[in-house]
Amino acid sequence: MFREEVEAFMRQFQQYLVQALETCDGGAAFKADEWQHAEGGGGVSRIIENGAVLEKGGVNFSAVHGQLSPSFLKMLEMPDPQFFATGVSVVMHPHSPMVPITHMNVRYFEAGNGTAWFGGGIDLTPIYVDLNQARAFHEAMQEVCAKHHPSYYPEFKKWADDYFYNQHRAETRGVGGIFFDRLMATEEFSLEQRFAFVRDVAYAFAPAYTAIINQNRNLAFGEQEKQWQLIRRGRYVEFNLVYDRGTKFGLATGGRIESILMSLPQYASWVYNHQPAPGSAEEKTLHYLKKDIDWLSVEV
Amino acid sequence: MFREEVEAFMRQFQQYLVQALETCDGGAAFKADEWQHAEGGGGVSRIIENGAVLEKGGVNFSAVHGQLSPSFLKMLEMPDPQFFATGVSVVMHPHSPMVPITHMNVRYFEAGNGTAWFGGGIDLTPIYVDLNQARAFHEAMQEVCAKHHPSYYPEFKKWADDYFYNQHRAETRGVGGIFFDRLMATEEFSLEQRFAFVRDVAYAFAPAYTAIINQNRNLAFGEQEKQWQLIRRGRYVEFNLVYDRGTKFGLATGGRIESILMSLPQYASWVYNHQPAPGSAEEKTLHYLKKDIDWLSVEV
Numbered sequence: 001m002f003r004e005e006v007e008a009f010m011r012q013f014q015q016y017l018v019q020a021l022e023t024c025d026g027g028a029a030f031k032a033d034e035w036q037h038a039e040g041g042g043g044v045s046r047i048i049e050n051g052a053v054l055e056k057g058g059v060n061f062s063a064v065h066g067q068l069s070p071s072f073l074k075m076l077e078m079p080d081p082q083f084f085a086t087g088v089s090v091v092m093h094p095h096s097p098m099v100p101i102t103h104m105n106v107r108y109f110e111a112g113n114g115t116a117w118f119g120g121g122i123d124l125t126p127i128y129v130d131l132n133q134a135r136a137f138h139e140a141m142q143e144v145c146a147k148h149h150p151s152y153y154p155e156f157k158k159w160a161d162d163y164f165y166n167q168h169r170a171e172t173r174g175v176g177g178i179f180f181d182r183l184m185a186t187e188e189f190s191l192e193q194r195f196a197f198v199r200d201v202a203y204a205f206a207p208a209y210t211a212i213i214n215q216n217r218n219l220a221f222g223e224q225e226k227q228w229q230l231i232r233r234g235r236y237v238e239f240n241l242v243y244d245r246g247t248k249f250g251l252a253t254g255g256r257i258e259s260i261l262m263s264l265p266q267y268a269s270w271v272y273n274h275q276p277a278p279g280s281a282e283e284k285t286l287h288y289l290k291k292d293i294d295w296l297s298v299e300v
Numbered sequence: 301m302f303r304e305e306v307e308a309f310m311r312q313f314q315q316y317l318v319q320a321l322e323t324c325d326g327g328a329a330f331k332a333d334e335w336q337h338a339e340g341g342g343g344v345s346r347i348i349e350n351g352a353v354l355e356k357g358g359v360n361f362s363a364v365h366g367q368l369s370p371s372f373l374k375m376l377e378m379p380d381p382q383f384f385a386t387g388v389s390v391v392m393h394p395h396s397p398m399v400p401i402t403h404m405n406v407r408y409f410e411a412g413n414g415t416a417w418f419g420g421g422i423d424l425t426p427i428y429v430d431l432n433q434a435r436a437f438h439e440a441m442q443e444v445c446a447k448h449h450p451s452y453y454p455e456f457k458k459w460a461d462d463y464f465y466n467q468h469r470a471e472t473r474g475v476g477g478i479f480f481d482r483l484m485a486t487e488e489f490s491l492e493q494r495f496a497f498v499r500d501v502a503y504a505f506a507p508a509y510t511a512i513i514n515q516n517r518n519l520a521f522g523e524q525e526k527q528w529q530l531i532r533r534g535r536y537v538e539f540n541l542v543y544d545r546g547t548k549f550g551l552a553t554g555g556r557i558e559s560i561l562m563s564l565p566q567y568a569s570w571v572y573n574h575q576p577a578p579g580s581a582e583e584k585t586l587h588y589l590k591k592d593i594d595w596l597s598v599e600v
Contacts (some may be wrong), residue, residue, distance in 0.1 A: 033573070047572050056572065168551045234564070241541035242551075251468045251542075264534070264570035271566065272347050272356065273333070273558040 002116075006108045006195065007063045007086045011044075013106070013202050014061040014088050018046045020206040021059065021092070024213055027052025030059065035256045039066030041084075045259040049266075053099060053217050057092035058262035064253070072252045082112025085253075087120075088202070089246060091263040092209070097229035098219035100126035100133075100174065100212060101236060103263070104205045105246060106198050116191060118198045119181035121156070122205050123164050124212075125174030125236060127229045128281055129288040131300045133212055134175040138295035141178045144204040148197040149189075156180045161291040166239050172289045173239050228282050230269035237268050302416075306408045306495065307363045307386045311344075313406070313502050314361040314388050318346045320506040321359065321392070324513055327352025330359065335556045339366030341384075345559040349566075353399060353517050357392035358562035364553070372552045382412025385553075387420075388502070389546060391563040392509070397529035398519035400426035400433075400474065400512060401536060403563070404505045405546060406498050416491060418498045419481035421456070422505050423464050424512075425474030425536060427529045428581055429588040431600045433512055434475040438595035441478045444504040448497040449489075456480045461591040466539050472589045473539050528582050530569035537568050 018030045028051035036042040043062030048054050063086035073081055087107030094101070106120040124137050138157070145152035156178035164173040178201070185191040240247050240263050250260035276282035318330045328351035336342040343362030348354050363386035373381055387407030394401070406420040424437050438457070445453035456478035464473040478501070485491040540547050540563050550560035576582035 049572060056570075058572070168557050230567070237537060237568075238541060238561075241538060257468050258573040261538075261570060262572055266571065267530070267567065267569050268537075269567050270356075270561060270564035272349060272358070272562055 002191065003084060003086075003108075003110060009195075009199060010061055010063065010086050010088050010106070010108070013199075014044065014046065014059055017088070017090065017202075017206055018059050020210065021048070021054070021057070024206075024210040025051040025053050028054070033259075035259065037062075037064040037066065037256075038254050039064070041065050043256065043259060045256070045262065047262060053094050053096070053213055055093050055095040056262070056266045058090065058259070060089045060259050060262065062087060062089075062255070062259070064255070066253065069252060072249075078111050078115075080112030083253075084110040089263075090205070093233070093265040094213070096217065096219070097127040097221050097225040098216045100124050100216075101233070101265075102205075102209050104202075104209075106202045108195075108198075116184065117181070118183045118191075118194045120198055120201055121160060121163070121177060121179035122201065122208070123160055123174060123177035123179065124209075125232070126285070127225070127232050129175060129285045130216075131288075131298050133215065134288070134295050135298055135300070137175070137177065137208055137212065140204055140208040142296060144200050145178065145197075147200060148193070152180075152197070153178065157295075158292070164239065165243070165291065166235060167243070169235065169238075171235065171286070172291060173236065175288065175293075175295060227269070227271075228276075230267055231271055231274055233265040233268040234270045237264055240264065302491065303384060303386075303408075303410060309495075309499060310361055310363065310386050310388050310406070310408070313499075314344065314346065314359055317388070317390065317502075317506055318359050320510065321348070321354070321357070324506075324510040325351040325353045328354070333559075335559065337362075337364040337366065337556075338554050339364070341365050343556065343559060345556070345562065347562060353394050353396070353513055355393050355395040356562075356566045358390065358559070360389045360559050360562065362387060362389075362555070362559070364555070366553065369552060372549075378411050378415075380412030384410040389563075390505070393533070393565040394513070396517065396519070397427040397521050397525040398516045400424050400516075401533070401565075402505075402509050404502075404509075406502045408495075408498075416484065417481070418483045418491075418494045420498055420501055421460060421463070421477060421479035422501065422508070423460055423474060423477035423479070424509075425532070426585070427525070427532050429475060429585045430516075431588075431598050433515065434588070434595050435598055435600070437475070437477065437508055437512065440504055440508040442596060444500050445478065445497075447500060448493070452480075452497070453478065457595075458592070464539065465543070465591065466535060467543070469535065469538075471535065471586070472591060473536065475588065475593075475595060527569070527571075528576075530567055531571055531574055533565040533568040534570045537564055540564065 030046040030048045033045045041064035046059045048057045065084040067081040090104045092102050104122040108118050110116045142153040160176040160179035163179045183194040330346040330348045333345045341364035346359040348357045365384040367381040390404045392402050404422040408418050410416045442453040460476040460479035463479045483494040
């Protein structure tokens with residue numbers, strides 16, 4: 001069955017990614033927590049804490065089935081409450097403010113009426129925007145998309161800009177990346193082709209992120225950079241709790257709270273009306289937390 | 301006009317409360333930020349930072365009018381988009397984990413069709429539950445309610461239990477207090493009587509909270525208590541961003557972001573799957589973060 005094939009991929013991808021991040025970190029192992037979903041299925045959360053680079057992070061696999069609540073059905077515009085969902089969700093919070101936060105997710109959803117789709121995305125949240133790295137990161141996203149369709153990168157890059165957005169602050173979460181949802185079988189693409197794209201996205205994540213870790217892990221920083229990191233993490237918390245659909249879906253479908261909220265950082269800060277000093281590196285970063293920046297041709 | 305009388309009370313109450321908290325803190329002054337609402341009216345945020353007791357806190361006054369968005373109209377079950385709202389909102393985050401976080405709010409709302417009501421509440425979020433203090437705090441709430449109607453305390457205490465609740469963790473935010481909304485003119489109560497109750501609630505806050513501050517401000521604490529405080533503050537952030545209607549209303553009606561989010565603490569923490577040690581003071585506190593505890597007769 002296709003569903004089982006996708007689930008098997010997700011399980012295997014989790015193991016691969018844990019291995020890749022553990023090797024890159026070099027200071028701590030991911031622990032494993034298995035959990036069961038009340039209605040059926042469950043997951044495995046792999047959590048790293050106090051690594052050499054990664055302060056806190058998770059690589060979560062889940063494969064659950066059950067019935068959506070009426071309010072959630074309405075939100076998803078679904079006719080049938082039965083669902084099956086499997087995926088891997090990743091958030092990494094490094095110790096150093098010089099190493100960006102990152103998030104990635106690949107997921108597959110089947111509704112009771114047989115409708116099935118893939119979704120996913122990768123996005124980068126630097127505490128300090130480095131234009132070369134943002135460009136290289138988007139080039140990697142562009143490359144994996146281009147293998148499957150020329151429209152994928154421009155479309156999914158814009159989707160990420162619109163999705164990873166703190167509306168109430170008119171501020172993107174970071175420099176974006178790609179985001180896509182409801183990639184169904186169409187006349188143009190079979191579900192197998194969508195799956196092939198999602199596999200490639202999944203395997204593009206570790207090389208792109210570990211390259212940035214390795215470039216930045218030894219950069220010096222001080223108290224000012226650490227404070228700015230805590231503030232930027234506060235914005236990350238705002239996005240995840242106010243807007244993130246994965247978080248909402250998890251809470252609404254009785255997901256495991258600790259696995260869903262592993263996305264929140266070890267430490268975060270809110271400073272009343274914080275305004276970076278004019279001309280500072282912090283102010284420069286804010287300047288780049290905007291939608292619709294063409295990262296592939298950004299002038300460095 | 302009644303509306304203007306209520307607005308004048310809210311302004312005056314803000315000044316009184318800032319004075320009372322400043323005197324109690326003794327280490328810092330509240331600064332003032334005035335802001336204008338896009339559609340009409342505005343507010344004054346009074347913010348304290350790095351006081352002797354209070355690490356971060358706000359006493360916000362606002363009086364705004366405008367039009368509610370269609371989705372918000374539906375949520376409030378209102379027929380007419382015109383609204384006027386005035387109130388004072390307060391959150392205090394002390395430095396010491398031995399001093400509880402607190403929140404209070406009094407508000408008045410007028411819909412375009414002339415419907416008008418009061419709302420408000422006071423609740424206490426101890427990092428470590430002290431049964432004597434929780435009882436004394438609820439006695440103060442009971443006393444102010446009893447002056448106006450015998451049903452008020454039991455009804456509004458239950459409402460606070462149900463409202464200040466992190467559903468996803470099956471955990472109350474703290475030891476509750478009172479919460480009420482849509483107190484309209486009825487056969488039993490005139491709008492003036494509702495207003496008299498709200499004024500009494502407002503003036504009951506400072507004595508109840510400053511008594512607790514003064515009892516606890518010199519209690520010793522260490523690293524373990526500080527870590528627990530950061531985790532409890534994380535839960536506070538979860539409640540405010542996921543559930544709090546005041547926050548949602550503020551964000552949806554174009555309120556001033558920094559005034560709305562002054563409720564978030566200077567520092568907070570999320571630790572994966574944190575479990576207090578059996579028999580610890582932290583575990584004892586979790587035991588009391590439940591609905592429907594009768595604090596007036598709790599055994600100490």
